Amino acid sequence: MPKIQVYALGGTIAMTPTASGMVPSLGAAELVAAVPGLGELADISAETFATIASANLSFLQIKALCEKASLAQCDGIVVTQGTDTLEETSFLASLIYTGDAPLIFTGAMRTPEQLGADGPSNIYNAVLAACDAEGGVYVVMNGEVHDPWQVAKSHTSSLASFRSEDRGPVGHISEGALYLEVHEQQIPIGIGAAVTELPPVALLPAGAEFDIRILEQVVGLGYKGLVIEALGAGHLSEAWADAAETIAKTIPVIFTSRCASGPVFENTYGYKGAEIDLIERGLMPGGNIKSRKARLLLSVLLTDNALDWESRFLAIKASF
Numbered sequence: 001m002p003k004i005q006v007y008a009l010g011g012t013i014a015m016t017p018t019a020s021g022m023v024p025s026l027g028a029a030e031l032v033a034a035v036p037g038l039g040e041l042a043d044i045s046a047e048t049f050a051t052i053a054s055a056n057l058s059f060l061q062i063k064a065l066c067e068k069a070s071l072a073q074c075d076g077i078v079v080t081q082g083t084d085t086l087e088e089t090s091f092l093a094s095l096i097y098t099g100d101a102p103l104i105f106t107g108a109m110r111t112p113e114q115l116g117a118d119g120p121s122n123i124y125n126a127v128l129a130a131c132d133a134e135g136g137v138y139v140v141m142n143g144e145v146h147d148p149w150q151v152a153k154s155h156t157s158s159l160a161s162f163r164s165e166d167r168g169p170v171g172h173i174s175e176g177a178l179y180l181e182v183h184e185q186q187i188p189i190g191i192g193a194a195v196t197e198l199p200p201v202a203l204l205p206a207g208a209e210f211d212i213r214i215l216e217q218v219v220g221l222g223y224k225g226l227v228i229e230a231l232g233a234g235h236l237s238e239a240w241a242d243a244a245e246t247i248a249k250t251i252p253v254i255f256t257s258r259c260a261s262g263p264v265f266e267n268t269y270g271y272k273g274a275e276i277d278l279i280e281r282g283l284m285p286g287g288n289i290k291s292r293k294a295r296l297l298l299s300v301l302l303t304d305n306a307l308d309w310e311s312r313f314l315a316i317k318a319s320f
């Protein structure tokens with residue numbers, strides 16, 4: 001039987017009721033024990049890594065998890081955690097995890113006590129994927145397999161909340177079998193063992209009538225990079241474009257789109273604040289990479305000052 005390591009980090013999948021509301025409390029062994037038939041699928045080892053809401057998961061925890069997962073003597077790894085930040089933690093793991101065994105992230109939209117709780121089936125499917133995938137980092141939710149570079153939580157409560165708007169899921173689980181489409185996963189960048197923190201990169205959304213006061217603070221606050229979630233195909237007001245140009249003289253500035261799908265443009269609109277102008281002012285178009293992923297990617301690229309973030313970002317963007 002395949003050997004699968006399960007690490008539990010908390011989240012709704014592990015939450016139980018208290019007088020003050022639902023809180024994370026269940027550990028890995030309890031989560032695994034609640035999944036019928038799991039023992040027939042794999043030889044499971046379970047470890048509670050953290051018991052927290054996913055908003056509190058830190059870079060250091062994800063890095064430690066990836067290091068542990070790389071060393072685990074097993075055929076596959078499953079991580080259970082809260083869904084709120086799963087699109088970011090799995091993406092971060094896809095950048096830094098260099099192990100051979102597949103690393104599968106999952107969670108639940110419903111607590112174990114709720115009718116139709118999805119935690120057990122998600123864990124079952126994640127273990128199945130961990131047994132059968134040939135490597136790489138994936139998100140398994142609601143019977144679908146998603147690429148962490150694509151997936152986002154799109155609904156506050158739907159079981160089908162996890163969606164890859166641009167390209168759809170890369171696989172699904174049906175009748176107890178994993179169907180993975182042929183697709184390319186990004187090669188991990190890796191991160192130095194000595195790195196203990198990510199350089200701070202700010203993410204600011206643009207919108208109608210947004211003033212520039214927060215934008216103007218970014219460099220002074222010590223941010224080492226900025227992602228601006230621009231409008232539509234990559235557009236800002238003239239005031240934001242002026243402020244962004246000033247910032248781009250000091251730190252890297254990437255612009256992405258606040259639209260749920262589609263890349264930012266690079267060569268269509270010519271007015272002040274549109275993508276051609278932003279590029280001429282020194283901003284980097286983010287391509288297909290979504291805002292929250294671009295923020296983490298830039299942070300990881302900036303951990304190694306010796307290397308040129310710009311050429312590495314361009315190469316990654318071109319391959320995605």
Ligand code: ASP
Pocket residue numbers: 010011012013052053054055081082083084085107108109
């Ligand atoms: N607030 C929870 C968390 O992310 C939500 C969830 O797990 O679905 O920890």
